[in-house]
Amino acid sequence: MKLQNEMNLSFESRSSNEAFARCAVAAFLTQLDPTISELNDIKTAVSEAVTNCVVHAYKDTIGKVYINVKIEENSLIVIKIRDTGCGIENIKKAMEPLFTTAPSDERAGLGFAVMESFTDKLSVRSKIGKGTTVTFQKRLSRRVGNG
Amino acid sequence: MRISEGEEEITAYLSGDIDHHSARDMRESIDAIVQMKKPSLLRLDFSGVKFMDSSGIGLIMGRYRLMALYGGIVRVVNVPDELERMMNLSGLSSLDIIERRGVKLETAK
Ligand SMILES: Nc1ncnc2c1ncn2[C@@H]1O[C@H](COP(=O)(O)OP(=O)(O)OP(=O)(O)O)[C@@H](O)[C@H]1O
Numbered sequence: 001m002k003l004q005n006e007m008n009l010s011f012e013s014r015s016s017n018e019a020f021a022r023c024a025v026a027a028f029l030t031q032l033d034p035t036i037s038e039l040n041d042i043k044t045a046v047s048e049a050v051t052n053c054v055v056h057a058y059k060d061t062i063g064k065v066y067i068n069v070k071i072e073e074n075s076l077i078v079i080k081i082r083d084t085g086c087g088i089e090n091i092k093k094a095m096e097p098l099f100t101t102a103p104s105d106e107r108a109g110l111g112f113a114v115m116e117s118f119t120d121k122l123s124v125r126s127k128i129g130k131g132t133t134v135t136f137q138k139r140l141s142r143r144v145g146n147g
Numbered sequence: 148m149r150i151s152e153g154e155e156e157i158t159a160y161l162s163g164d165i166d167h168h169s170a171r172d173m174r175e176s177i178d179a180i181v182q183m184k185k186p187s188l189l190r191l192d193f194s195g196v197k198f199m200d201s202s203g204i205g206l207i208m209g210r211y212r213l214m215a216l217y218g219g220i221v222r223v224v225n226v227p228d229e230l231e232r233m234m235n236l237s238g239l240s241s242l243d244i245i246e247r248r249g250v251k252l253e254t255a256k
């Protein structure tokens with residue numbers, strides 16, 4: 001796949017950055033002229049992944065969150081959201097709808113289910129004590145540029 | 148967020164983006180008044196909500212549990228079309244508390 005554009009972002013895992021992160025990604029993607037609904041899907045998935053870094057990966061501490069967005073041929077968007085936090089013990093279990101390790105915090109256990117449903121493809125890599133990388137893809141309906 | 152009080156019911160008009168960051172303030176304002184008034188009905192009006200992630204579902208479920216403590220109920224009203232998928236995903240439709248433009252949301256297949 002030919003890369004057409006790329007951006008990187010890193011910021012501290014403060015909850016006030018959750019809105020910043022999803023809006024920054026959305027702003028970067030406006031060059032592709034996405035539909036409002038496509039943009040909303042991506043913002044929702046980004047918000048879920050970033051919130052997981054704030055709430056789970058760096059629970060009780062502040063760490064760095066890294067976002068990489070690639071625009072590939074035919075309006076394929078690939079977004080990686082990475083932390084160097086606590087890691088996930090059992091990824092399969094964590095991805096089950098309604099599974100949460102923070103019920104007292106009013107978490108619904110829906111983040112991964114939402115990312116899965118609002119994007120085309122989701123993958124999660126994680127190592128205990130090293131961190132987690134969530135990658136999702138979405139192809140926009142409209143083709144822009146001359147790829 | 149605006150909150151209106153009746154005799155037996157309270158309506159919270161949620162607005163803007165609901166995420167993990169903003170949900171905390173909303174939760175605190177709603178819970179303070181619910182704990183004081185112990186209404187039989189808490190209405191969460193979503194007409195002004197522009198964006199919501201799963202934190203919004205957590206917010207609804209938490210209020211549902213709080214109201215249940217007092218024997219009260221929650222109704223989620225005026226859910227914008229864009230939030231329908233999130234509501235359906237949550238399984239909240241099975242609790243039968245969500246209304247969209249006065250019509251109950253159909254349960255997800
Ligand atoms: N970046 C991460 N680092 C460490 N643990 C994580 C991370 N992301 C998710 N998890 C673990 O996976 C579980 C499920 O995540 P998911 O986002 O689906 O639900 P949640 O965050 O618990 O609730 P919700 O997203 O509905 O608020 C979390 O409870 C947490 O234990």
Ligand SMILES: [Mg+2]
Nearest residue numbers: 048052111112
């Ligand atoms: Mg989550």
